[in-house]
Amino acid sequence: MPRFARARALLLVLALPVLAACAHQFDARSVGVPVTMAGANAQPAQGERFEVTTRAVFLLWGTVPVREPALEKALAAELVDGTSVADLRIRVRSRWSDVLITGLTLGIITPRAVTYEGVIVGRTR
Numbered sequence: 001m002p003r004f005a006r007a008r009a010l011l012l013v014l015a016l017p018v019l020a021a022c023a024h025q026f027d028a029r030s031v032g033v034p035v036t037m038a039g040a041n042a043q044p045a046q047g048e049r050f051e052v053t054t055r056a057v058f059l060l061w062g063t064v065p066v067r068e069p070a071l072e073k074a075l076a077a078e079l080v081d082g083t084s085v086a087d088l089r090i091r092v093r094s095r096w097s098d099v100l101i102t103g104l105t106l107g108i109i110t111p112r113a114v115t116y117e118g119v120i121v122g123r124t125r
Contacts (some may be wrong), residue, residue: 035085045086047121061107069114088118
């Protein structure tokens, strides 16, 4: 195998974790109540608005999840039978402190802030 081919193969192997790092997957099936991402623009959902920020932490440049965000944990008390979540919006971002931690650890620890916004429909007080 030529030297350049080995170098390219090594570069590809080293680049794969970076390309796949910090990929978030959000699964609404585990929440236990109906969840919709967007409703009709003409009629916004009626109910109690919420905004919850949780933390996600990854190791080794984002390839190993340590703590993943979960909507069902963040809203456990509010999501009961007969309720649903409408107009759900999910934002994943790096705060300045997240970037600082990632830089100081050379990417070994990679935190992220995940914010859930939406409306809880059908909740009675």
